[in-house]
Amino acid sequence: MSNAAVNDRLEGLRKLFPGHRLVADAASRAAFESDGLTAFSAKPLGVVIPETTDEVIAAVRWCHDNDVPFVARGSGTSLSGGSLPVADGIVIALNRLNRILNLDPDARTAVVEPGVINIKVSQAAAPHGLYFAPDPSSQTVCTIGGNVAFNSGGAHCLKYGMTSNHVIGIKAVTADGEVVTMGGPSVETIGPDYTGLFCGSEGLFGVALEITLRLLPQPEQFHTVLVGYDSLRAAGDAVSAVIDSGLLPGAMEIMDATSIEAAEAAVQCNYPHDATAVLIVELEGPSERLAFERDQLEQVIAATGPIVRVVAKDDAERLRIWKGRKSVFSAVGRLSPDFLVQDGVVPRKRLGEALVRIEEIGKRSGIRVANVFHAGDGNLHPLIMFDGNQPGQLHRAEEVAAELSRMCIEMGGSITGEHGVGMEKRDFLPQMFDEPTVDMFDRLRRAFDPKLVANPGKMFPGTEAPALSLTGLHPLEKAGVIHRE
Amino acid sequence: MSNAAVNDRLEGLRKLFPGHRLVADAASRAAFESDGLTAFSAKPLGVVIPETTDEVIAAVRWCHDNDVPFVARGSGTSLSGGSLPVADGIVIALNRLNRILNLDPDARTAVVEPGVINIKVSQAAAPHGLYFAPDPSSQTVCTIGGNVAFNSGGAHCLKYGMTSNHVIGIKAVTADGEVVTMGGPSVETIGPDYTGLFCGSEGLFGVALEITLRLLPQPEQFHTVLVGYDSLRAAGDAVSAVIDSGLLPGAMEIMDATSIEAAEAAVQCNYPHDATAVLIVELEGPSERLAFERDQLEQVIAATGPIVRVVAKDDAERLRIWKGRKSVFSAVGRLSPDFLVQDGVVPRKRLGEALVRIEEIGKRSGIRVANVFHAGDGNLHPLIMFDGNQPGQLHRAEEVAAELSRMCIEMGGSITGEHGVGMEKRDFLPQMFDEPTVDMFDRLRRAFDPKLVANPGKMFPGTEAPALSLTGLHPLEKAGVIHRE
Numbered sequence: 001m002s003n004a005a006v007n008d009r010l011e012g013l014r015k016l017f018p019g020h021r022l023v024a025d026a027a028s029r030a031a032f033e034s035d036g037l038t039a040f041s042a043k044p045l046g047v048v049i050p051e052t053t054d055e056v057i058a059a060v061r062w063c064h065d066n067d068v069p070f071v072a073r074g075s076g077t078s079l080s081g082g083s084l085p086v087a088d089g090i091v092i093a094l095n096r097l098n099r100i101l102n103l104d105p106d107a108r109t110a111v112v113e114p115g116v117i118n119i120k121v122s123q124a125a126a127p128h129g130l131y132f133a134p135d136p137s138s139q140t141v142c143t144i145g146g147n148v149a150f151n152s153g154g155a156h157c158l159k160y161g162m163t164s165n166h167v168i169g170i171k172a173v174t175a176d177g178e179v180v181t182m183g184g185p186s187v188e189t190i191g192p193d194y195t196g197l198f199c200g201s202e203g204l205f206g207v208a209l210e211i212t213l214r215l216l217p218q219p220e221q222f223h224t225v226l227v228g229y230d231s232l233r234a235a236g237d238a239v240s241a242v243i244d245s246g247l248l249p250g251a252m253e254i255m256d257a258t259s260i261e262a263a264e265a266a267v268q269c270n271y272p273h274d275a276t277a278v279l280i281v282e283l284e285g286p287s288e289r290l291a292f293e294r295d296q297l298e299q300v301i302a303a304t305g306p307i308v309r310v311v312a313k314d315d316a317e318r319l320r321i322w323k324g325r326k327s328v329f330s331a332v333g334r335l336s337p338d339f340l341v342q343d344g345v346v347p348r349k350r351l352g353e354a355l356v357r358i359e360e361i362g363k364r365s366g367i368r369v370a371n372v373f374h375a376g377d378g379n380l381h382p383l384i385m386f387d388g389n390q391p392g393q394l395h396r397a398e399e400v401a402a403e404l405s406r407m408c409i410e411m412g413g414s415i416t417g418e419h420g421v422g423m424e425k426r427d428f429l430p431q432m433f434d435e436p437t438v439d440m441f442d443r444l445r446r447a448f449d450p451k452l453v454a455n456p457g458k459m460f461p462g463t464e465a466p467a468l469s470l471t472g473l474h475p476l477e478k479a480g481v482i483h484r485e
Numbered sequence: 486m487s488n489a490a491v492n493d494r495l496e497g498l499r500k501l502f503p504g505h506r507l508v509a510d511a512a513s514r515a516a517f518e519s520d521g522l523t524a525f526s527a528k529p530l531g532v533v534i535p536e537t538t539d540e541v542i543a544a545v546r547w548c549h550d551n552d553v554p555f556v557a558r559g560s561g562t563s564l565s566g567g568s569l570p571v572a573d574g575i576v577i578a579l580n581r582l583n584r585i586l587n588l589d590p591d592a593r594t595a596v597v598e599p600g601v602i603n604i605k606v607s608q609a610a611a612p613h614g615l616y617f618a619p620d621p622s623s624q625t626v627c628t629i630g631g632n633v634a635f636n637s638g639g640a641h642c643l644k645y646g647m648t649s650n651h652v653i654g655i656k657a658v659t660a661d662g663e664v665v666t667m668g669g670p671s672v673e674t675i676g677p678d679y680t681g682l683f684c685g686s687e688g689l690f691g692v693a694l695e696i697t698l699r700l701l702p703q704p705e706q707f708h709t710v711l712v713g714y715d716s717l718r719a720a721g722d723a724v725s726a727v728i729d730s731g732l733l734p735g736a737m738e739i740m741d742a743t744s745i746e747a748a749e750a751a752v753q754c755n756y757p758h759d760a761t762a763v764l765i766v767e768l769e770g771p772s773e774r775l776a777f778e779r780d781q782l783e784q785v786i787a788a789t790g791p792i793v794r795v796v797a798k799d800d801a802e803r804l805r806i807w808k809g810r811k812s813v814f815s816a817v818g819r820l821s822p823d824f825l826v827q828d829g830v831v832p833r834k835r836l837g838e839a840l841v842r843i844e845e846i847g848k849r850s851g852i853r854v855a856n857v858f859h860a861g862d863g864n865l866h867p868l869i870m871f872d873g874n875q876p877g878q879l880h881r882a883e884e885v886a887a888e889l890s891r892m893c894i895e896m897g898g899s900i901t902g903e904h905g906v907g908m909e910k911r912d913f914l915p916q917m918f919d920e921p922t923v924d925m926f927d928r929l930r931r932a933f934d935p936k937l938v939a940n941p942g943k944m945f946p947g948t949e950a951p952a953l954s955l956t957g958l959h960p961l962e963k964a965g966v967i968h969r970e
């Protein structure tokens with residue numbers, strides 16, 4: 001579209017967002033053309049930067065009234081292309097809506113705007129001994145609005161659940177411009193769980209304006225153990241043994257040899273060099289309770305045939321163990337010029353089998369795959385490594401990703417554990433759900449968005465996808481701010 | 486409607502449900518004309534008794550195609566009139582769909598039909614050391630389908646949450662006859678929480694055909710304490726003290742003097758006679774953990790000014806304590822010929838204030854109100870006592886109930902904690918939610934039910950309510966099978 005045509009189209013919107021608050025020049029728009037899934041890009045018509053919720057409402061209503069598609073976006077860390085702009089649509093950038101409106105230590109709740117960074121909530125709650133549990137690896141940069149849209153998880157969602165388990169109320173503007181209130185300060189809701197419906201709706205229902213979060217008391221103490229095994233399968237079996245013992249760790253993570261190698265090279269985390277796989281188990285709670293849970297864990301682990309065990313003696317050692325795990329996604333960048341982060345779920349009992357199949361798929365394609373995963377809940381994150389400068393490699397990597405998704409479906413799992421469907425996995429939706437079910441999803445979506453202006457082209461198959469292109473690392477990743485997960 | 490007219494209307498349905506499986510004579514239909522909220526009644530056109538899920542689907546499709554309203558019903562224990570028939574509509578009685586289709590101890594899941602009685606799930610899971618956590622007081626008779634429809638709670642929902650926290654998948658026929666599948670065996674869902682949307686939809690979206698439940702390991706040990714106080718407010722403050730200490734009991738229940746008197750007369754539970762209020766606190770978990778949690782609780786309670794403390798020494802004493810609590814609803818029947826069970830929520834910190842106001846409201850109306858409540862989550866169950874044979878008393882009791890609902894809204898709580906909106910509270914929905922929000926609820930409902938044939942007249946205000954009538958106790962209550970909660 002020519003600059004004149006763009007300006008013509010945006011005339012009304014410019015009255016609502018004067019000056020620099022509506023960005024429409026080609027160079028600035030280019031900064032928004034991708035998100036964390038950099039293989040896709042699309043040029044928006046313009047980017048609006050509201051400073052109040054009323055301005056968000058005005059922007060959504062303008063889009064609805066003028067049949068212009070829009071995407072609301074926080075930090076753009078989506079790894080499924082969920083915050084990819086719609087070509088010739090509007091991006092509503094929510095970064096300035098970053099106020100914590102209320103924090104009630106007695107009620108253990110916080111009311112926040114959608115552009116608040118995840119970690120800021122825990123920082124604000126810390127003086128009261130509270131924190132916000134969902135901890136995506138990008139938590140130092142991703143926003144609560146994005147966490148809500150994609151129902152984000154993290155290493156600790158084994159014990160604490162996903163974002164939807166920690167959101168008790170949402171005030172939102174629906175895609176057709178109505179301002180609605182779901183849930184509220186009480187955990188007991190009336191009728192259906194509308195809040196849970198909005199969480200994970202990937203921006204297709206509307207834009208959250210105010211989000212009421214549940215805060216938890218900070219664990220009194222942690223007990224973090226790093227266990228080395230001589231096979232991935234042994235590590236996977238250990239996970240089942242821990243769960244079967246009745247223990248519920250805060251987190252259980254597995255890394256394979258390639259991931260260990262990458263982490264070691266990047267952050268010198270001092271993991272055992274002779275291990276083919278490591279398992280990190282973290283218990284947390286009051287110190288008296290930990291005293292006996294620790295002993296119980298020790299017995300369970302001893303029976304799983306570990307080749308080495310390291311217990312974090314203090315907070316510094318605990319953080320070193322986690323540093324290795326959390327660095328993997330960026331660290332793999334040292335082993336390979338490019339990589340895709342996959343996200344899928346298999347039943348926990350079939351983890352070992354899944355890992356063997358992933359290895360086979362990689363070998364067959366001549367593509368190297370590193371594995372890290374939230375083992376407790378069977379959530380895999382294969383890292384598919386390739387060189388985008390070699391013709392055909394990106395497409396080959398995408399093929400491996402697709403094959404992994406099909407494997408997850410076939411094994412009775414899911415095509416996404418925490419990254420969402422977005423642009424990347426939309427064609428798999430009809431493989432996971434039958435036609436009447438997908439049709440019902442679509443009918444519910446149209447109840448919020450009859451004109452299909454809110455983030456169209458995501459989650460549901462249909463319109464043509466933008467061509468795959470390799471735009472390289474996300475700017476925030478290059479700066480080391482984001483660690484993909 | 487005349488018998489001939491009824492038969493004419495039902496002709497097509499009779500082909501699907503021959504003989505006694507379509508009940509349409511006046512006497513048999515009368516047995517279905519009320520549910521647990523006996524103040525309302527309505528005569529259905531007929532009652533179908535499917536034996537397979539295919540027959541449920543056929544019944545729903547027939548109703549949809551012929552614009553005949555229907556209500557699916559399990560044991561009819563709803564206390565909000567949620568399973569009241571629609572006049573001249575069809576009742577789909579699900580009691581024969583009572584199969585546990587699959588119980589997987591490794592995955593800790595059970596797949597059940599909607600007519601399975603709640604307690605039967607725990608009984609089937611017991612040999613594997615597992616149980617189903619939601620425990621409404623009617624659990625020996627109410628069905629899982631009803632628990633799903635009303636997102637039922639129970640004494641232990643403080644720790645374990647409502648039914649929706651324990652349902653991970655639902656196969657359902659929507660009101661317009663489509664068979665859809667929400668959620669599944671994995672806790673990690675894709676996109677919005679459609680399962681949570683269906684839970685609590687009070688029969689307005691469709692009928693659940695197969696429900697996948699999460700099972701939990703049975704607690705190794707219990708520690709149950711009964712504490713007597715000289716004021717309700719002291720008992721209420723003790724609840725806050727326990728929560729603030731970081732302990733998370735399985736249950737925390739309060740009973741006032743009238744409830745204690747009723748329970749004592751009914752089941753000789755041997756509660757302290759000089760207490761104005763009792764608080765029951767139950768801890769549960771592994772024995773080592775309980776050992777120190779018990780000490781912590783002891784210290785907290787000692788600081789709340791109790792006048793008496795009783796610790797259950799064995800299982801028999803524990804059951805005796807619970808027997809008193811669980812008998813209250815039926816026991817109050819000894820103090821008063823009739824009573825309404827109210828259900829509302831106030832913020833936990835305002836419990837004491839709410840109790841004072843309930844007392845005032847009762848006094849002003851000349852109506853006696855007994856109080857029992859799930860104190861940990863601020864869920865009140867005032868029992869409004871009256872004599873239906875005295876002219877005007879039923880209406881006066883309904884007025885008190887309405888005033889209590891208004892009080893809950895005004896205090897920042899909710900008009901229902903676990904009984905649902907149903908027929909009883911539908912006029913309060915617009916007092917809790919603004920017009921665009923209620924409109925959005927309605928739009929979502931129409932996505933499932935464009936013709937409004939599924940349980941119309943419930944949850945949303947609108948059509949005329951059946952006249953209040955006093956049909957007396959529910960037949961199951963008379964038999965002592967149901968204890969209302």
